[in-house]
Amino acid sequence: MPTEFTxxxxxxxxxxxxxxxxxxxxAFQGPALQPVYDRVAGDLQAVQASVQELHDPANGPVTWWATQHVRTWAERPWNQDGRQLPLVHHASVGVQVKFRDFARxxxxxxxxxxxxxxxxxxxxxxxxTEAHRLELERTVRTRAVQDAVRRAQEYADALGLGPVRPVAVADAGMLGPGISPMGGGGGGSYLRMAAKDAGGSVELELSPEDIEVTAEVDARFVVV
Structure with a gap:
């Protein structure tokens, strides 16, 4: 029976x-619904205007953006003495804006x-970008397969056997029972906001870490 390497x-x-x-x-809150809604709607119009003047799908600085519908709700909070306070109205809306120019x-x-x-x-x-991500994924998967070939051949060389050939290749954890999957890491990032001066203005420091793209494969080899 030929020696097998997984x-x-x-x-x-x-x-x-x-x-x-x-x-x-x-988001905004207050004792009456209409002023709260109007405040959020007005802020949304201002944000939309600021995005539209930057929006250019091909060249940026904004390549895509989207807004949700304004959401409203109300609640009666309780104070520390267990007494229910007057009704408080809330309104909020989410906005997503994609930039290619991080300074902007x-x-x-x-x-x-x-x-x-x-x-x-x-x-x-x-x-x-989608095209760059797909290209990078292809490269990483190819290198992962090459790494599997190298490992299998090193085992065979250590045993004094000949060249190996693949008989099965699969994503990590899918080759067979008893082989546990291993998750790849993801690129992290953070955004720090710090007070610039006593006037309350804000200075932003964007510090994105590199994005990590990882591929893992399981492979089975036998000696030629």
Whole structure:
């Protein structure tokens, strides 16, 4: 019976992000519904106007954006003595804006933080373009298979056997029972907001980490 080798190959590549999608919420609250709704709707119009003047799908700085519908609700909060307080009305709406120019993203967010009281930046999602991501995934998968071949051949060489040939290749964890899947890591990022001066204006520092693309394969080989 031929000697069989089952190995896991992996490879990772890191690329700076090419797009940053700002996740924004506009929210306001008060004792009456209409003023709260009008405030959020007015802030939304201002945000939409600021995005439209930057929107150019081909060249940016904004390549895509979307808004949700304004959401309203009400609640009766309780104070620390267990007494129910008057009704409080809320209104909020989410906005997503994708930038290819990160300097303009920083400027846009900083301007709206100062201009819109209800503006909140929930985070920034960093990404590659679709074409570049697919190209990078193909490269990483190829390198992962090559890594599996190298590992199998090293085992065979250590045993004094000949060249190996593949008999099965699969995504990690799918080759057979008893082989546990291993998850790949993801690129992280963070956005820090720090007070610039006592006047309350805000300075944004965008510090995206490189995006990690990882592939893992399981492969089975036998000696030729």
């Amino acid at each position: 190995v896991r190959g992996s490879h990772s590549a890191f690329q700076p992000p090419e797009r940053g999608t700002a996740q924004v919420t506009l 993203l920083t400027t846009w967010v900083g301007r709206l933080v100062d201009a819109a009281e209800g503006f909140r930046l929930d985070g920034v999602v960093w990404s590659l």
